[in-house]
Amino acid sequence: MSDEIMVIGHKNPDTDSICSAIAYAYLKNQISEDKYVAKRAGEINEETRYVLFKFSVPLPEYVSDVRTQVKDIHIKKTAGVDRTISLKKAWSIMKEHNVVTLPVTKHGRLEGVITTEDIAESYMDVYDSKILSTAHTRFSNIVETLDGEMVVGDEDEYCTEGKVLIAAANPDLMESYIEEKDIVILGNRYESQLCAIEMKAGCIVVCDGAPVSITIKSLAKERGCTVISSPHDTYTVARLINQSMSISYFMTREGLITFRTDEYIDDIKTVMAKKRFRDFPVLNKKGKYFGMMSRRNLLDAEKKKIIMVDHNESSQAVDGLDEAEVLEIIDHHRINTIQTMSPIVFRNQPLGCTATIVYEIFCENAVDIPKDIAGILCAAILSDTLMFRSPTCTSVDRFAAERLADIAGIDVKEFASEMFKAGSNLSLKSPEEIFYQDFKKFSIEGITLGVGQINFMSTDELADIKVKLGSYIQRAYKEHGVSKIYFMLTSILDESTEIICAGEDAEVLLEEAFGVKMKDGSVIIKGMVSRKKQFIPAMMETITSR
Numbered sequence: 001m002s003d004e005i006m007v008i009g010h011k012n013p014d015t016d017s018i019c020s021a022i023a024y025a026y027l028k029n030q031i032s033e034d035k036y037v038a039k040r041a042g043e044i045n046e047e048t049r050y051v052l053f054k055f056s057v058p059l060p061e062y063v064s065d066v067r068t069q070v071k072d073i074h075i076k077k078t079a080g081v082d083r084t085i086s087l088k089k090a091w092s093i094m095k096e097h098n099v100v101t102l103p104v105t106k107h108g109r110l111e112g113v114i115t116t117e118d119i120a121e122s123y124m125d126v127y128d129s130k131i132l133s134t135a136h137t138r139f140s141n142i143v144e145t146l147d148g149e150m151v152v153g154d155e156d157e158y159c160t161e162g163k164v165l166i167a168a169a170n171p172d173l174m175e176s177y178i179e180e181k182d183i184v185i186l187g188n189r190y191e192s193q194l195c196a197i198e199m200k201a202g203c204i205v206v207c208d209g210a211p212v213s214i215t216i217k218s219l220a221k222e223r224g225c226t227v228i229s230s231p232h233d234t235y236t237v238a239r240l241i242n243q244s245m246s247i248s249y250f251m252t253r254e255g256l257i258t259f260r261t262d263e264y265i266d267d268i269k270t271v272m273a274k275k276r277f278r279d280f281p282v283l284n285k286k287g288k289y290f291g292m293m294s295r296r297n298l299l300d301a302e303k304k305k306i307i308m309v310d311h312n313e314s315s316q317a318v319d320g321l322d323e324a325e326v327l328e329i330i331d332h333h334r335i336n337t338i339q340t341m342s343p344i345v346f347r348n349q350p351l352g353c354t355a356t357i358v359y360e361i362f363c364e365n366a367v368d369i370p371k372d373i374a375g376i377l378c379a380a381i382l383s384d385t386l387m388f389r390s391p392t393c394t395s396v397d398r399f400a401a402e403r404l405a406d407i408a409g410i411d412v413k414e415f416a417s418e419m420f421k422a423g424s425n426l427s428l429k430s431p432e433e434i435f436y437q438d439f440k441k442f443s444i445e446g447i448t449l450g451v452g453q454i455n456f457m458s459t460d461e462l463a464d465i466k467v468k469l470g471s472y473i474q475r476a477y478k479e480h481g482v483s484k485i486y487f488m489l490t491s492i493l494d495e496s497t498e499i500i501c502a503g504e505d506a507e508v509l510l511e512e513a514f515g516v517k518m519k520d521g522s523v524i525i526k527g528m529v530s531r532k533k534q535f536i537p538a539m540m541e542t543i544t545s546r
Helices: 015-031 046-054 087-097 116-124 139-145 190-198 214-223 234-244 265-274 295-299 354-364 371-384 395-408 412-423 431-438 462-480 506-514 531-545
Strands: 005-008 036-040 101-106 109-115 149-152 164-166 183-186 203-206 226-229 280-283 289-293 305-309 325-331 345-348 439-444 447-456 484-491 496-502 522-526
Touching: 005 015, 015 036, 015 046, 015 305, 015 354, 015 371, 046 371, 046 412, 087 101, 087 116, 087 139, 087 234, 101 289, 109 116, 109 280, 139 149, 139 203, 139 226, 139 234, 149 214, 164 234, 183 190, 183 234, 190 203, 190 214, 214 226, 265 295, 325 354, 354 371, 354 395, 371 395, 371 412, 395 412, 412 447, 431 439, 431 447, 431 462, 439 531, 447 462, 447 531, 462 484, 462 496, 484 506, 484 531, 496 506, 506 522, 506 531
Parallel strands: 005 036, 005 305, 164 183, 183 203, 203 226, 305 325, 325 345, 447 484
Antiparallel strands: 101 109, 149 226, 280 289, 439 447, 484 496, 496 522
């Protein structure tokens, strides 16, 4: 059962989203006893990849959905048993561990299950006297079940022929019903033991702990007859011996209902409701046996715990957020659509970057910032503020970035140039990869806008990228079902953005919002670099004033 708390940014994560999640998870682990782990809700872009590589920071694990999974609930770690163990042994294990189902495994792979119901049915059903040989019962199982001792023979051999009978008659009568390979239960009478061996019995079971003479032992060894001694009386031995059969004869092999640790609880509830099984085997990602779960375990299922960074809109959040428990939100965007069941820590500040807020929380808690964490936080601020050029940038952002650069031992201008250059190297990427590098949806009075953005340090690649995206944007528009879709190609050095769009009246809305005229499917707007501070507010105002 996982007790970790995920710190995660938005889908199509940018550098701020990833780096703030990593840094905040580190900070929370320093000031809390809980376990915090940074995650990501999408593929990272080249800029972020460069930053993480630069500071030797591992890439957070990808999470596509935060609904409760099988691995998040209590799973009984009932150990698997070998299919050759006896019914009696299986019953003893069930009683010891207070379970009603045992998984049967081999080399970690599930072979079947045996239940208390299966064992009960084995006692209640009427079997013929050859059931032990039919079930290929191992002699070691018989010895164990009868609390006995192997006097003559090999415990690893199997009983494959003959029936089970009790030699209660005199030797003359015994000769008429003992057949070759039979298992004969008898007492301490020398004549009866001798008769059974001479009639080519496969095994004799001597009851009441009676001693076996040297003559009987020698003759049995010579004739290939197994001799077992048991301390129990004849009745008890006759009652117990069927319990020596291996569970392989009774276990369920076909039609097993299993679940994997990464399956979602919502998806398995219906399956469990249709089956009357008490327990269900759970397999890990590699298909090996992991444990057992029951319907009752679902009642104790806990929601995954989430801290959201750099967003607070459900449309941008990881899938399944409605089924998770949001503990905190750390963000610098407008407050939107997230709803919670109880009060939470919500820190929202009008700054240029979430990483700046994370830096402030480090300072407030007097936690030293390691060099690598300082480096990625600085990178996030430089990325979100376009190296202080964005109108979203504040003096607080600049101060934080400069302090973090000192800790990380980097030159702000030099590092920013390298970072933006790495991020704008898109020549080998597909139109789809470029388009979703930084793509978000915004809902305004029933109208949904899809807005993507990429930044450039150089205009050399811009023409080729524009052609790629121009042909792809129509496809993206149809796939997302949004009202209108826009893409911003931002030049950091020129502090301008070229915009292309798709959708009904998309061009008209853009022209109204910024007082421009589109030409050949695009328009360049000087002084625009921020989607959050410049583009979205103007579009919202235009839509609401119509």
